[in-house]
Amino acid sequence: SSSSSTGAASTRLPVSFEFFPPKTPEGAAKLRTVRQALYQRSPEFCSVTYGAGGSTQEGTFSTVREILAEGFSAASHFSCIGATRDSVREQLATLKAMGVKRLVALRGDLPSGYGAGGEFQYASDLVAFIRAETGRDFHIEVAAYPEVHPQARSPEADLQAYAAKVRAGADAAITQYFYNSDAYFRFVDDAYRLGLDVPVVPGIMPITSSTQLMRFSDACGAEIPRWIRLRLQSYGDDIESIKAFGLDVVTDLCDQLRNAGVPGLHFYTMNQSVATLALLDRLALSA
Ligand code: FAD
Numbered sequence: 143s144s145s146s147s148t149g150a151a152s153t154r155l156p157v158s159f160e161f162f163p164p165k166t167p168e169g170a171a172k173l174r175t176v177r178q179a180l181y182q183r184s185p186e187f188c189s190v191t192y193g194a195g196g197s198t199q200e201g202t203f204s205t206v207r208e209i210l211a212e213g214f215s216a217a218s219h220f221s222c223i224g225a226t227r228d229s230v231r232e233q234l235a236t237l238k239a240m241g242v243k244r245l246v247a248l249r250g251d252l253p254s255g256y257g258a259g260g261e262f263q264y265a266s267d268l269v270a271f272i273r274a275e276t277g278r279d280f281h282i283e284v285a286a287y288p289e290v291h292p293q294a295r296s297p298e299a300d301l302q303a304y305a306a307k308v309r310a311g312a313d314a315a316i317t318q319y320f321y322n323s324d325a326y327f328r329f330v331d332d333a334y335r336l337g338l339d340v341p342v343v344p345g346i347m348p349i350t351s352s353t354q355l356m357r358f359s360d361a362c363g364a365e366i367p368r369w370i371r372l373r374l375q376s377y378g379d380d381i382e383s384i385k386a387f388g389l390d391v392v393t394d395l396c397d398q399l400r401n402a403g404v405p406g407l408h409f410y411t412m413n414q415s416v417a418t419l420a421l422l423d424r425l426a427l428s429a
Pocket of ligand 1: 219221246247263266285293295307316317
């Protein structure tokens with residue numbers, strides 16, 4: 143399943159960019175500049191996270207509105223933890239009225255200390271509900287975890303959770319970021335064997351800092367391979383070396399993925415353009 147003729151057409155590999163809602167007017171202004179730089183690379187869509195890190199629904203919606211007004215396709219992330227059927231129905235109506243055509247449907251994470259109490263337990267429940275309520279109005283993406291979601295009972299249970307989301311009506315998946323491409327290829331093969339044939343787009347996290355990456359990865363179930371961790375640690379606070387090494391490593395990863403015929407690449411931009419643009423430049427050069 144991994145031999146396709148990418149070759150010369152590979153520079154046309156679809157890309158998408160993920161942002162989080164800025165918390166200040168300065169952050170919003172900076173993100174506008176970042177988006178303009180990234181729009182030059184003709185993304186399929188830009189997505190905006192929801193409820194992560196204490197951000198508000200209004201923050202997500204207003205960033206999504208700006209992207210649509212700038213003439214690009216926007217995907218609103220949509221998490222269901224703590225939500226009720228009525229609140230989800232209301233938000234879907236708002237998103238539809240805004241002209242949103244794409245959703246990234248997620249369970250989400252509650253800050254520790256909060257009770258559950260919502261009417262949706264898993265992302266698959268949300269996907270089924272969105273389909274039942276709105277038919278084909280939205281293109282629905284779901285999350286996939288090649289290195290296994292941290293709360294999964296087992297790798298097999300996690301694969302079944304992914305299958306449930308696809309069977310509930312997801313059109314495509316975006317993965318948690320990873321630096322072991324084998325984990326991605328194994329996941330895609332396993333999914334294919336279960337008859338799940340929706341595109342699984344790798345999520346790509348550029349490496350620009352060492353402490354931030356390690357802190358993040360522990361929590362979300364992405365492994366930093368030992369050799370990468372040791373190399374990053376050895377650079378100490380020599381940021382330039384970290385960035386140069388990170389660019390080499392992630393370029394190689396994207397190259398492997400592209401050569402294997404992945405359906406696209408989704409970049410976790412962290413609201414920065416420099417690292418993602420550098421990666422895209424390198425990928426075009428080595429095409
Ligand atoms: P689910 O697919 O529901 O899975 C959650 C856990 O439950 C997994 O361990 C799974 O194995 C298990 N499970 C699922 N179904 C069952 C079942 N029937 N029985 C037993 N166990 C089951 N978070 C945000 O807050 N906002 C965002 O905008 C956001 N964007 C994201 C984008 C991407 C591409 C990714 C990969 C993650 C994103 N996240 C976001 C993080 C995500 O919300 C968390 O990883 C969350 O813990 C799981 O969400 P999920 O949709 O994958 O959940």
